[in-house]
Amino acid sequence: MIYKDFQDLKLSALGMGAMRLPVTAGDDSAIDEAATAEMVAYAIEKGINYFDTAWGYHGGHSEEVLGRVLGKYPRESFYLATKFPGYDLSNMDKAEGIFEKQLEKCGVEYFDFYLFHNVCEMNIDAYLDEGYGIFEYLLKQKEAGRIRHLGFSAHGSYEVMKRFLEAYGSEMEFCQIQLNYLDWSFQGAEDKAELLHSYGLPVWVMEPLRGGKLAVLSEKHMERLRKFRPEEKAPAWAFRFLQSVPDVTMILSGMSDFGQLQENIHTFEEDKPLQKEEMETLLAIADEMLKKSSLPCTACHYCVSHCPKGLDIPSLLELYNEHCFTGGGFLAPMALMAVPGDRHPDACIGCRSCEAVCPQQIKISEAMADFAAKLKA
Numbered sequence: 616m617i618y619k620d621f622q623d624l625k626l627s628a629l630g631m632g633a634m635r636l637p638v639t640a641g642d643d644s645a646i647d648e649a650a651t652a653e654m655v656a657y658a659i660e661k662g663i664n665y666f667d668t669a670w671g672y673h674g675g676h677s678e679e680v681l682g683r684v685l686g687k688y689p690r691e692s693f694y695l696a697t698k699f700p701g702y703d704l705s706n707m708d709k710a711e712g713i714f715e716k717q718l719e720k721c722g723v724e725y726f727d728f729y730l731f732h733n734v735c736e737m738n739i740d741a742y743l744d745e746g747y748g749i750f751e752y753l754l755k756q757k758e759a760g761r762i763r764h765l766g767f768s769a770h771g772s773y774e775v776m777k778r779f780l781e782a783y784g785s786e787m788e789f790c791q792i793q794l795n796y797l798d799w800s801f802q803g804a805e806d807k808a809e810l811l812h813s814y815g816l817p818v819w820v821m822e823p824l825r826g827g828k829l830a831v832l833s834e835k836h837m838e839r840l841r842k843f844r845p846e847e848k849a850p851a852w853a854f855r856f857l858q859s860v861p862d863v864t865m866i867l868s869g870m871s872d873f874g875q876l877q878e879n880i881h882t883f884e885e886d887k888p889l890q891k892e893e894m895e896t897l898l899a900i901a902d903e904m905l906k907k908s909s910l911p912c913t914a915c916h917y918c919v920s921h922c923p924k925g926l927d928i929p930s931l932l933e934l935y936n937e938h939c940f941t942g943g944g945f946l947a948p949m950a951l952m953a954v955p956g957d958r959h960p961d962a963c964i965g966c967r968s969c970e971a972v973c974p975q976q977i978k979i980s981e982a983m984a985d986f987a988a989k990l991k992a
Contacts, residue, residue, distance in 0.1 A: 617884070622788075627665055629868060631667070631876075632867040632868055632869035634673070636673060637872060643674060651680055654873055654876050657876060657880075659688065661880045665728075666693060669700065682722040697721065698730040701749070707741045726761070726762055728762075732768055734770075734779050736772065743778070764788045766816075767783075770946060772803070773803055795823050796898060797829060797901045798822075801901070817862055818863045818864060823866050830849055850879065850882070854882050856894070909936040910975075915929075921971070931986065
């Protein structure tokens, strides 16, 4: 197992995420505890020492199951991370009650790593609202030794992350972002990583395989990659990309079966960053994957001044591309929660004034109608 330095700690470069644990009968809230225990035992045997869970994973049962499974091992032999569930605004005034309950659910007296969960457009104002006292409360827990290291995870935009860092950056020790070779440009992950670098914060990676979309590539794409590394499988290429990104300290993978765990651990027996030509080829493959399902908006904003409803069309098209490529998901609906209702895609009246000035000749009105239908589905 490769290890990375974080302050005075040695962290396994691969961490085990507990958002996609094995379940029974296809029920996400029914974790297969025996299978989870087997995977955790193997992970620890092979050198994984970082385990990541959260309040809402698996219908609220992830913390409980992971706590019971890890409770069989000496507390100093692993690092446990969980998060304050700010993705739900109704939790904002419950920081103390939730934190105490998390300690109880996990069966521990302290968390090695604790995060503000999912800083995004929808909750940034609440996170920065001193009236809730979340930041102050968590700092007190850190001073009391009940939190060893404090950080945050973010699915929000660069601008949202910057606002959070401007307010709390001096107290943050790490940041967890969605980072992979597809989102390097698609979600601006490269710029976000550079922002974190400017604050001296190490990068924790979530969604290294983009929810499984990078676990299997087309034969055409694999042929191009095999010319460089005949033995590497598609998931390994995604991990090698991350091994090539400066400041990446922790790579979390939500492994849901024993085979995935074995394969990923094998990959992390070696640190094999990509060479220049390999990197260029992989990023070119990402561009090809995106072009199949994404509208070619360049955010020139010509359309905005011609929209009688005042819609931020480039931003809506960016969310539409994300929603289409992912096949749904929570990112676009979550981002739209911060947008006034009269600026949502269903506010488009189909006048096509925007289309008359679009240099890319995008059928914007059709995209808005499709987006609105997908959000209601």
